[in-house]
Amino acid sequence: MQNRILLIEDDDELRGLLARYLAGQGLDVREAANGGDGLALAQEEFVDLVVLDIMLPDINGLEVLRRLRGRTRLPVILLTARGEETDRIVGFEVGADDYIPKPCNPRELVARIQATLRRVAWDRETDTDHAQVVGDLRIEPAQRRTFQNGQPLELTATEYEILQVLLSKAGSVVRKTDLMQWALGRRLAPHDRTLDMHVSNLRRKLDDGKLEDGEPSRIETVRGLGYSYRSPA
Known part of the structure; x- marks a missing residue:
């Protein structure tokens, strides 16, 4: 069974590139171009992990993370601007599990996703x-x-x-x-x-x-x- 990833990113070109790469690595990808749609998809569909951009046009990514954390402990990886340590610190305080700076290497993103999914799966097996x-x-x-x-x-x-x-x-x-x-x-x-x-x-x-x-x-x-x-x- 494929792991389902929710990718919330407003840059159409980057989102398309990442979605295609993730799909090519055997992941089932759902896409959202803004925070509102991302929150709706996270609530309506079963997903295993969220990749969330901090800079979104409607709802700031950190606010999206806060709302997600009010509903679920779903693993979240943040996409942050390179060098913006404050965003990363606040992201962890709000409840992010990991981060990767933009522009990101798709291969590294997949590695981070797979590491998080393995950890969650191992926990379920050993609990x-x-x-x-x-x-x-x-x-x-x-x-x-x-x-x-x-x-x-x-x-x-x-x-x-x-x-x-x-x-x-x-x-x-x-x-x-x-x-x-x-x-x-x-x-x-x-x-x-x-x-x-x-x-x-x-x-x-x-x-x-x-x-x-x-x-x-x-x-x-x-x-x-x-x-x-x-x-x-």
């Missing part, structure tokens, strides 16, 4: 009905839900993966290269801050309003190596 409890956190793999002190945590698919890896290695250092491969399904490239942004957002959600003055975060940065999860006392 069980048994809840995992670590300190004040409760993980329900079958529904991919996370609770902290009984309250639901709204995590993106990527944040959920990162947390799962860190919890499985609680108390030990997880190297950034390993965490990138295990959680995002791709290698860590030089100057790529994608993982750092996801961890920052995850840390904020776990610690927001719960830390005493001077108390370290439960996700500690081990400079030059990676990250370590410590259960709160």
